[in-house]
Amino acid sequence: MGRAFEFRKARKMKRWSAMSKAFTRIGKEITLSAKEGGPNPDSNLRLRMAIQNAKAANMPKDNVDRAIKKATDKDMADFKEMVYEGYGANGIAVLIETATDNTTRTVANVRSYFNKCNGSLGTSGSVEFMFEHKCFFKINPEGLDVDELELELIDYGVDEIEGDDEDLMVMGPFTEFGNIQKGLDEKKIEVIESGTERIPHDTKTLDEEERKDVDKLLEKIEEDDDVINVYHTMSEED
Numbered sequence: 001m002g003r004a005f006e007f008r009k010a011r012k013m014k015r016w017s018a019m020s021k022a023f024t025r026i027g028k029e030i031t032l033s034a035k036e037g038g039p040n041p042d043s044n045l046r047l048r049m050a051i052q053n054a055k056a057a058n059m060p061k062d063n064v065d066r067a068i069k070k071a072t073d074k075d076m077a078d079f080k081e082m083v084y085e086g087y088g089a090n091g092i093a094v095l096i097e098t099a100t101d102n103t104t105r106t107v108a109n110v111r112s113y114f115n116k117c118n119g120s121l122g123t124s125g126s127v128e129f130m131f132e133h134k135c136f137f138k139i140n141p142e143g144l145d146v147d148e149l150e151l152e153l154i155d156y157g158v159d160e161i162e163g164d165d166e167d168l169m170v171m172g173p174f175t176e177f178g179n180i181q182k183g184l185d186e187k188k189i190e191v192i193e194s195g196t197e198r199i200p201h202d203t204k205t206l207d208e209e210e211r212k213d214v215d216k217l218l219e220k221i222e223e224d225d226d227v228i229n230v231y232h233t234m235s236e237e238d
Contacts, residue, residue, distance in 0.1 A: 025228060026054050027067040028099055032079065034071035045178055049194045056138075056193040078102075081228075084110045085127040088119040088232065089213035090206055093127035095198060096221055097229040106226045113224075117217035131198035131231055133174035137184060138193040141168045149187075156183030167192065198231040205235040 030050040037044035041051055047068075054064050082103055084096040094114075100106040111121045141163060150161045157176025162169050172180050174196055184191055206214065214234050221230050 022057055023059050023063060024225065026050065026057055026059055027063060029228065030054060030064060030067035031070045032081065032099055034068045035079065039068050039071065045181055049181075052191055053193055053195060082106065083124070083128070084121065085124065086110075086114050086119055086121040087127070088114070088217045088234075089117060090204070090210050092119075092204060092206070092214050093130050093200070093233040094119070094217065094221070095127055095131060095231045096227060098224075098226045099228055100226040106224075109224055109226070110221065113217055113220040117213045117220065119213075119217055127233075130202070130233060131200050133196065133198050134171055135174050135177040135180065135196050136194060137170040137180060137191050139168050139170060139184070139189050139191055141165065144168070144189070152187070153180065153183050156180050158183070198229075200231070200233040203233050203235040 030047065033044060033047035033050045037046055039047070041048040051064060078101045079099060080101075080103060082098045082100060084098065084107065086094050086096075088094050096110060098106055098110075107121075113119075114121045146161055146163075146168065150158065153161075153170065157172040157179045158170055159173065160171045162171075170180065170184070177196070181191070181194070211234070214232070218230055218232065221227055
């Protein structure tokens, strides 16, 4: 799962980079995290995670500070995190995580993307069950015994560790995020990057022609400023 996860993440980040969206999305995550749990990363686990990811993406510190400060703006009062679900062409399930100050605008936009690409927006719960919600932590493996580490972290909720000599990916259920972070902190293991991922239980392979409508849909969705993450059940290209 680790390498497959890295492939999906690299593909997503490549799209974000092409659209110059990475800093915008990370900044929004920082702001939402600070709004939810306060501006101190020592007491706000989600904010600490977002700042780690900003560092991993080489986001300037000034950008991080501005994003944290923005959490106190009046305009942030109505911001909500919403999940939308639907089907693209050829029965591909699509799940979209958003952060928006206008749900009417966001749902209208998302519905239009599906309609324009031979898909349809579904109801809550219509495709979420097709994905496993996981959390991940990328760590430096130097000086670590992987087998021993895995045994030590099982009690904190870790169910898988994969990687190589350059980096390790520690993974577990989304609900165990806080416990796993606590375990890594207690063992003084530095986290390079962390986050969550929705991994499809099954994927569907499409030929080049069939992929066109789905790729077009994903691109339209990812270009929307309200969108944080997009997940789908289409098999990735080799």
